[in-house]
Amino acid sequence: MKITLTLNGSKVTHDVEPRETLADFVRDRCGLTATHLGCEHGACGACTVVLDGEVTRACLMLAVMCDGRTVETLEGFRNHPAMEVIRKHFHECHGLQCGFCTPGMLLMARDILARKPGCDADTVRYELSGQICRCTGYSGIVKSIVSAGQELAGKAPAKA
Amino acid sequence: MKSAPFDYVRPESVAEASALLAQDGVTTAAIAGGQSLIPMLSLRAAQADLLVDVSRLDELKAVRETPQALHIGALTTHAAIEDGKIPDPFNGLMRRVASTISYRAVRNHGTIGGSVALADPAADWPGCLMALGATVHIAGPGGTRQQPVVDFVKGLYETTLASGEIVIGFDVPRPTSPLCWGFAKVVRKSGAFANSIAIVVAPGKGGPITAVLSAAGPRPIALANAARALGNGAMSDDTLRTAIAADLKADLPGADAYEQRLHTATVLRAAREMQATS
Numbered sequence: 001m002k003i004t005l006t007l008n009g010s011k012v013t014h015d016v017e018p019r020e021t022l023a024d025f026v027r028d029r030c031g032l033t034a035t036h037l038g039c040e041h042g043a044c045g046a047c048t049v050v051l052d053g054e055v056t057r058a059c060l061m062l063a064v065m066c067d068g069r070t071v072e073t074l075e076g077f078r079n080h081p082a083m084e085v086i087r088k089h090f091h092e093c094h095g096l097q098c099g100f101c102t103p104g105m106l107l108m109a110r111d112i113l114a115r116k117p118g119c120d121a122d123t124v125r126y127e128l129s130g131q132i133c134r135c136t137g138y139s140g141i142v143k144s145i146v147s148a149g150q151e152l153a154g155k156a157p158a159k160a
Numbered sequence: 161m162k163s164a165p166f167d168y169v170r171p172e173s174v175a176e177a178s179a180l181l182a183q184d185g186v187t188t189a190a191i192a193g194g195q196s197l198i199p200m201l202s203l204r205a206a207q208a209d210l211l212v213d214v215s216r217l218d219e220l221k222a223v224r225e226t227p228q229a230l231h232i233g234a235l236t237t238h239a240a241i242e243d244g245k246i247p248d249p250f251n252g253l254m255r256r257v258a259s260t261i262s263y264r265a266v267r268n269h270g271t272i273g274g275s276v277a278l279a280d281p282a283a284d285w286p287g288c289l290m291a292l293g294a295t296v297h298i299a300g301p302g303g304t305r306q307q308p309v310v311d312f313v314k315g316l317y318e319t320t321l322a323s324g325e326i327v328i329g330f331d332v333p334r335p336t337s338p339l340c341w342g343f344a345k346v347v348r349k350s351g352a353f354a355n356s357i358a359i360v361v362a363p364g365k366g367g368p369i370t371a372v373l374s375a376a377g378p379r380p381i382a383l384a385n386a387a388r389a390l391g392n393g394a395m396s397d398d399t400l401r402t403a404i405a406a407d408l409k410a411d412l413p414g415a416d417a418y419e420q421r422l423h424t425a426t427v428l429r430a431a432r433e434m435q436a437t438s
Contacts, residue, residue: 060266061194
């Protein structure tokens with residue numbers, strides 16, 4: 001089936017199989033490999049992308065269902081102001097170890113801080129419960145998101 | 161974790177979708193948010209020859225208020241309910257329930273209609289809509305019909321939906337006075353499939369109390385003894401525990417000692433929360 005969608009601001013058209021997930025579409029058809037595939041059944045959050053402005057698991061969405069819609073992968077957030085702040089805090093607070101879960105963590109962090117600006121660590125932990133870090137580096141990740149949230153909300157960043 | 165091949169079609173109307181779903185000799189499935197169906201296809205726990213995408217049908221998106229009820233379109237997402245994007249005549253109950261379903265990325269796409277039509281025993285909406293006395297609206301090859309959710313959900317992944325039928329939405333009766341409710345859920349981790357879900361509602365002070373337990377048996381269970389005890393003003397843990405034990409004995413005879421403790425705990429927590437707000 002031929003589909004056309006807006007991917008990171010550009011129109012793309014491809015012929016896809018109906019069973020092809022959005023995750024396979026962005027990685028294999030479009031070469032955008034920031035979207036990682038962990039579990040492929042919605043449990044791990046590594047394949048998180050943004051569909052029509054909403055965080056989405058790319059393994060739980062068929063590419064054909066995205067025909068005519070707008071998709072953003074982590075590559076599309078390179079110059080995004082909030083994402084620059086979030087990236088900086090992931091760097092400073094040791095928010096990644098092996099890096100496999102990081103693309104999903106960054107996109108989810110942006111979504112959490114957009115919906116719940118300046119939220120506390122308990123809220124971040126609840127909201128992050130669908131993102132799995134197999135290195136178990138959660139304390140650094142939570143710290144990164146909380147301190148990025150404070151900077152974005154105009155508060156002084158918390159002491160590490 | 162890749163699905164077997166299937167065909168895909170996106171009809172423009174409910175009638176067209178219904179005709180596609182009712183085809184003979186083809187295994188069809190309606191897909192809305194796909195947040196349960198896609199992983200089931202990927203794990204090859206479900207198979208289909210043809211997916212009929214109903215996710216862009218406006219008739220399934222309608223949300224309407226009448227003096228008697230709130231109509232919630234089948235395509236309303238858990239996130240829309242969580243965020244209060246539809247009216248909330250239920251004093252926050254549906255918002256609370258929605259906020260505990262799976263994870264935000266899943267709530268952004270998963271729909272209330274899909275949840276009830278799938279009838280997963282661990283789902284939140286079948287039990288919640290039963291407790292609220294909701295009616296499901298269905299369209300099919302033979303026209304439209306309505307049925308109380310309590311009769312619609314028959315068992316494990318089993319409803320009264322016939323070939324070619326589609327859930328259009330739900331009519332949820334408006335409480336006559338502010339709804340008093342309690343909700344308790346036990347999950348191994350936030351967002352995982354539930355092990356026990358209890359909802360207790362009373363439509364205002366002194367109203368008839370309904371208690372529903374989900375994720376315990378193949379379908380949600382209405383707890384008649386617990387509801388009666390609460391209606392009689394039972395306050396002591398012992399009285400309530402005795403009533404819950406009678407319900408579990410009658411409706412969940414296979415429950416082991418752990419399950420009995422677990423379900424008793426969720427029902428007690430929900431009952432206490434309901435009493436605290438009434």
